Amino acid sequence: MLVTEVNQIVDNQLFQKFVRFITAVHENSKEMTKxxxxxxxxxxxxxxxxxxxxxxxxxxxxxxxxxxxxxxxxxxxxxxxxxxxxxxxxxxxxxxxxxxxxxxxxxxxxxxxxxxxxxxxxxxxxxxxxxxxxxxxxxxxxxxxxxxxx
Amino acid sequence: MLVTEVNQIVDNQLFQKFVRFITAVHENSKEMTKxxxxxxxxxxxxxxxxxxxxxxxxxxxxxxxxxxxxxxxxxxxxxxxxxxxxxxxxxxxxxxxxxxxxxxxxxxxxxxxxxxxxxxxxxxxxxxxxxxxxxxxxxxxxxxxxxxxx
DNA sequence: CCGCTTACTTGTCATTTGATAACTAAAAGG
DNA sequence: CCTTTTAGTTATCAAATGACAAGTAAGCGG
Missing domain, CATH: 1.10.10.10 (Winged helix-like DNA-binding domain superfamily/Winged helix DNA-binding domain)
Known part of the structure; x- marks a missing residue:
């Protein structure tokens, strides 16, 4: 496995986390300001x-x-x-x-x-x-x- | 100054940071999905x-x-x-x-x-x-x- | 002074969104 | 069976938002 491929996987997981995080922040602040x-x-x-x-x-x-x-x-x-x-x-x-x-x-x-x-x-x-x-x-x-x- | 007052100030600063953060996240994700x-x-x-x-x-x-x-x-x-x-x-x-x-x-x-x-x-x-x-x-x-x- | 640009306003119209009442069809519980 | 509840639909209406055309009034650059 190439280093770039490893990076790709790492980055992809990071992006998944990022998406989940953004979603959570939105839900949460909507909840808070409700x-x-x-x-x-x-x-x-x-x-x-x-x-x-x-x-x-x-x-x-x-x-x-x-x-x-x-x-x-x-x-x-x-x-x-x-x-x-x-x-x-x-x-x-x-x-x-x-x-x-x-x-x-x-x-x-x-x-x-x-x-x-x-x-x-x-x-x-x-x-x-x-x-x-x-x-x-x-x-x-x-x-x-x-x-x-x- | 009482401990609770100190806590109040600390918490207040934390809240300010929190608000700025939420604002930044919103602007940023709006920017990204634009x-x-x-x-x-x-x-x-x-x-x-x-x-x-x-x-x-x-x-x-x-x-x-x-x-x-x-x-x-x-x-x-x-x-x-x-x-x-x-x-x-x-x-x-x-x-x-x-x-x-x-x-x-x-x-x-x-x-x-x-x-x-x-x-x-x-x-x-x-x-x-x-x-x-x-x-x-x-x-x-x-x-x-x-x-x-x- | 004159044309051009900037900052904003007014008015109008279409679309999107929200709210509500009245409906159908299927399950659930006696 | 028969009532009640659940899941979703349809229709209608009002309000919020978006898009755009045309306007005013003030600055700016020569």
Missing amino acids: GIQLESVTPVQYRILEYIYVSEPVTISQISECIDMSMPNMSRELKKLTEKQLCEKITDVHDRRKQYISLSEKGRGMMDQAFREIEVRFMGLMGSLTEEERAEVERALEVLQSKVFR | GIQLESVTPVQYRILEYIYVSEPVTISQISECIDMSMPNMSRELKKLTEKQLCEKITDVHDRRKQYISLSEKGRGMMDQAFREIEVRFMGLMGSLTEEERAEVERALEVLQSKVFR
């Missing part, structure tokens, strides 16, 4: 708010690109969110074409609460681990974050 | 096929539960997929109410191709790592899979 949806906010709108929450202030083009939705449609959704008083538009002082979006008091409060709920569920998971295990988890997060996901 | 959508298959339909692919044969109720879509709607989508010749229904011999779903030749071929494309992208990432780093990644996947995600 029932969070507050206030007549649609799934897409929730994702938008989540993105603004971690990246604000952002322009509409940026959100549009990251959420992978066309500008017209993103504009429409942001209008709805603004009408619901969950976010605000602020025109750039130096380039008045640009609109910076950030969460309103209400929007931030809502997202804070959502994240607190997620945190509670996360802590529930972590609670049953020993100190060393938690350190291991932290290390694993760092490894994957630096070497695989970005 | 452009995979073949053959007039909608996003939901792709998810259904993916689920069938890894779990076949499954009943319609099972799919319905895992994808979190009501039976009537799932029935409708599966009908469409069956019409597109991507999957097949087989009635259970012992309980003729049950319908087992599995991918057709065409459907399996399509999903094989999709996964191969994802694998290529994954290998592209792994290619720039050393052997030890890859082992580290593998270990990290295992740790998180066993301790956090299920």
